[in-house]
Amino acid sequence: MTLQHQPVLLDDTIQVLDPKPGQLYLDATAGFGGHAGAILDRLGPNGRAILVDRDASAIRALTERFKDAGERVEIIHSSYLEACERLADEGMLVDLILLDLGVSSPQIDQAERGFSFRADAPLDMRMDQSQSLTAGHVVNTYPQIELERIIRNYGEERHARAIARDIVAARPIETTKQLASLVRKIVGRSGDIDGATRTFQALRIEVNSELSQLQEALPILTRLLVPGGRIAVITFHSLEDRIVKQYFDQESRDCICPPKQPICTCGHHATLKKLLNKPIAGSINDAINPRARSAKLRAAAKLTPKPKEV
Numbered sequence: 001m002t003l004q005h006q007p008v009l010l011d012d013t014i015q016v017l018d019p020k021p022g023q024l025y026l027d028a029t030a031g032f033g034g035h036a037g038a039i040l041d042r043l044g045p046n047g048r049a050i051l052v053d054r055d056a057s058a059i060r061a062l063t064e065r066f067k068d069a070g071e072r073v074e075i076i077h078s079s080y081l082e083a084c085e086r087l088a089d090e091g092m093l094v095d096l097i098l099l100d101l102g103v104s105s106p107q108i109d110q111a112e113r114g115f116s117f118r119a120d121a122p123l124d125m126r127m128d129q130s131q132s133l134t135a136g137h138v139v140n141t142y143p144q145i146e147l148e149r150i151i152r153n154y155g156e157e158r159h160a161r162a163i164a165r166d167i168v169a170a171r172p173i174e175t176t177k178q179l180a181s182l183v184r185k186i187v188g189r190s191g192d193i194d195g196a197t198r199t200f201q202a203l204r205i206e207v208n209s210e211l212s213q214l215q216e217a218l219p220i221l222t223r224l225l226v227p228g229g230r231i232a233v234i235t236f237h238s239l240e241d242r243i244v245k246q247y248f249d250q251e252s253r254d255c256i257c258p259p260k261q262p263i264c265t266c267g268h269h270a271t272l273k274k275l276l277n278k279p280i281a282g283s284i285n286d287a288i289n290p291r292a293r294s295a296k297l298r299a300a301a302k303l304t305p306k307p308k309e310v
């Protein structure tokens with residue numbers, strides 16, 4: 001099977017990041033290198049890139065794709081949170097950062113990875129296949145109340161209680177199809193959306209700690225930027241987008257005290273300037289990559305830190 005991933009919002013991402021020759025680019029979710037390849041082309045022969053992914057098959061694809069790039073490209077097999085912590089500890093500074101979140105098309109297309117309910121496969125859903133927590137473990141061992149919380153909060157699923165109850169009653173649940181049909185019996189279909197979509201999203205977020213990775217990494221990624229450096233984030237569901245929106249809103253304000261407080265006591269200074277007033281949305285008519293329909297791109301530039309008052 002040829003594994004291919006069509007980069008989402010590629011032209012818009014290049015426009016907001018505005019890569020210049022000789023710059024250093026950090027792609028924290030490099031996947032199959034679609035964004036990275038296009039950006040490296042614009043960085044020219046003196047530009048460099050650090051490419052991070054937690055998925056071994058993405059790392060193999062990146063290694064093959066950039067095998068002739070020599071020292072221009074460093075590839076790191078790690079979660080982006082660990083990678084950016086390490087780079088920050090080393091005092092690294094970069095000009096451009098991209099986070100293109102979620103799963104790649106090849107991850108979904110490899111049925112055995114268990115991300116999709118369209119094929120029958122074990123309940124896996126790990127982006128990093130060396131980690132021990134799988135979707136099967138969550139489904140078959142988590143207490144009912146915890147399953148309900150995950151499905152409600154990460155899937156924004158209003159039938160979470162009934163789904164959690166029926167999962168616990170039906171244990172063990174071994175495969176994606178078994179789980180999907182159990183969920184569909186409760187949820188039914190709404191329009192184009194399969195009833196199992198939200199529950200599968202919730203389990204994937206839990207298995208891969210997707211929201212906590214994002215929340216914890218954003219301030220570290222900001223520290224990694226040179227003044228004037230740019231960060232772009234592409235999200236695929238409202239929970240991720242809310243985290244990025246709130247972070248950019250907060251970091252573009254000089255004071256984050258509660259609005260009714262008469263005097264500022266927070267000592268906070270803006271670290272970022274938003275580059276887009278509203279996010280750029282992916283095309284709902286993208287026939288090549290249906291994931292683009294839910295994509296949202298936000299971007300910001302690092303401000304020059306204010307001198308400390310004495």
Ligand SMILES: C[S@@+](CC[C@H](N)C(=O)[O-])C[C@H]1O[C@@H](n2cnc3c(N)ncnc32)[C@H](O)[C@@H]1O
Pocket residue numbers: 005006007008028029030031032033034035036052053054055058078079080081100101102103104105127213
């Ligand atoms: C949408 S794809 C990126 C596609 C890439 N921009 C391209 O053009 O090929 C998302 C990638 O991020 C990786 N990923 C998701 N969360 C991650 C994390 N916390 N740390 C590292 N990689 C992550 C996934 O394994 C996947 O390969």
